[in-house]
Amino acid sequence: MKKRWFFVLAKLINRNFIGLFQSQRKGSGGIEFATLREYQPADPVSLISYAQSLKRCRYFVRENIVEKGGVFLFIVDGSASVDFGPSGVSKREIQNRLLNILAPAIVQNNNQVGFLVVSDCVERYFKPAFGGKSVAERLSLIFLCGMKSKLTDLNSAFRFVLRLNILPDAVFVLSDFYTPVPFVDSLKALSQRCDVIPLLLKDPFETSAFPNIKGGMFHFRDMETGEFFWGDKPQKISNKRLFKRLGLDYVLLRTDKDESEWIKNMMIVFAQRKRRRRRLN
Helix, strand or coil: CCCHHHHHHHHHHHHHHHCEEEEEECCCCCCEEEEEEECCCCCCHEEEEEHHHHHHCEEEEEEEEEEEECCCEEEEECHHHHCCCCCCCCCCHHHHHHHHHHHHCCCCCCCCEEEEEEEECEEEEEEEEHHHHHHHHHHHHHHHHHCCCCCHHHHHHHHHHHHHCCCEEEEEEEECCCCCCHHHHHHHHHHHEEEEEEEEEEEHHCCCCCCCCCCCCCEECCHHHCEEEEEECCCCCCCHHHHHHCCCEEEEEECCCCHHHHHHHHHHHHHHHHHHHHEEE
């Protein structure tokens, strides 16, 4: 199953991100046309544009914009709330499965991939690097490392990325976005400088009343603080309006769904991104 989705996502990612990140260098290796110039003795004959040369009665060659690999960063929520998942698998299991599929798929085609594991502080940071072997080693460290804190502070994560010397081209945020610390301003600032794609982890128990129970009070425990409290139903918290207001393409990943449903949701979002890019071009 993993191998199947690896190839599906690799194809989707290549279609959506190749060509977005362009170097200033022009040459024969790119796809997008940049300009025509007169033929010089050192130029390969294969670069000659014969149609334009016939029109102008002298030889011309095409110069294209040479694409460069992108720099991708995964922000991974390591707080205790991602262990929640009574409706199916836990949110942490979704994280692990998608990282095992997405990261190796992205690192292809000369892309660099990095990881930032956060709780209410930066737990681990792996600088973006080339190579599938490097990605596999880092993923094993991420899955095995223990967290210093159970709390969440995405604001500190976004500000950490903004302070990096070289900003990534695209940032995937794998989180349930449950945090007591406001992060709207830092997310907005990051989205203005990078392509931010939230991968929103949700369990139905967090957003709706408990099944088959119509009333009464319940005793809840906060997984991050350990505090107990009484309530009549789960408190509905949604960041969808925020993502839409900031123009972010988010992917909803539910714990009661399986791998095929998660990939289907990602395919829908990537297809929308592709259509939007065509309209802009």
